Amino acid sequence: MGFPEQQQTPPGRQDQMSPVPDCGEHSYRGSGRLAGKAAVITGGDSGIGRAVAIAYAREGADVLISYLDEHDDAKQVAELVEQAGRRCVLVSGDLSEPTHCRSVIDRAVAEFGKIDVLVSNAAYQMTHDTLAEISDEEWDYTFRLNVGAYFHLVRAALPHMPPGSSIIGSSSVNSDMPNPTLAPYAATKAAIANLSASLAQLLGEKGIRVNSVAPGPIWTPLIPSTMPVEKVAHFGANTPLGRAGQPAELAGAYVLLASDEGSYISGARLAVTGGRPIL
DSSP states (O other), X not given: OOOOOOOOOTTOOGGGSSSOOOOSTTTOOOOSTTTTOEEEEETXXXXXXXXXXXXXXXXXXXXXXXXXXXXXXXXXXXXXXXXXXXXXXXXXXXXXXXXXXHHHHHHHHHHHSSOSEEEEOOOOOOOOSSGGGSXXXXXXXHHIIIIIHHHHHHHHHGGGXXXXXXXXXXXXXXXXXXXXXXXXXXXXXXXXXXXXXXXXXXXXXXXXXXXXXXXXXXXXXXXXXXXXXXXXXXXXXXXXXXXXXXXXXXXXXXXXXXXXXXXXXOSOEEEESTTOOOO
C-alpha cells in the first residue's frame, strides 16, 4: 500500500498529511495499567509520541508533552488526554539545548510532584545521498537532539523517579540496519539503543527499568518532511508485511514497558518493525 506523493518542511504537521496517521484516537482502549502514574513524553505532539500520549492517558496516566513548535498538533493531543480524564501539560522548545531539557523536567516535577515514566522520543532526520550534503550544523544538531536530549532528560529526571519507574528511548530498526541516506540519524539511533542498555545496568539498583523501542518504517510527519517525494510514495513497502506501520501500532509496546506488567523487562530493545529483524 503506497501513499500519495507529498512533501512538507521539517518538522512537519500531522494534520497536513495524507492520510493522517492513525495514533489510536478512535481505537485505543485503556484498562488502568498506568493508573496514578505521571509521564513525560518528548515529541508528543504527533506520530509515535502522540500515540503514546493517548494510550498513556487512557491507561490512567497524567502526561507532560514536550514538542518543538507544532502548537496546533500539541493542542489536539491535550484535548484527547483531557477527554480521557487526565491532566496534560504542554511545553514547547528545542530539546537540543540542555537547559531546555532541564526546564521540561522541572515543569513536570512542579506539576506532578514526580516522574514515573520518561519517554525520550523526539528526533530529527534528513535524507542525503552524499556526505558532502551533510553540514557540520546538521550533524551536530542531530546528535544534540536525538542523543544529547536523552542524556540530559534522564540525568535531570532521576532524582524525581521512584523505584518502579521506567525510562524508554525511541531507537530504530536503523540502529542495526542503517539506511545509508539517513547516516546521522541511524548513528544516533544505535547510540540510543546502546545508552539504554548502559542505563539499565546503572539504574537497576535504584529499581528503575530502562528499555528502548525499535520502530520500523512508521507513518509520521518525519516522513513527508525529510524524504524525497518518490520515497514517500513507497514508504514501508519493502518490509515483510509490505506496508508502513501506523503510530497506533507502537502504543502497546510503550505501555508494556511503562507498566507493572513489564516489571522484569530492563535492558531490552523491543522491535516493532513489520518483520525486519534486529540483532
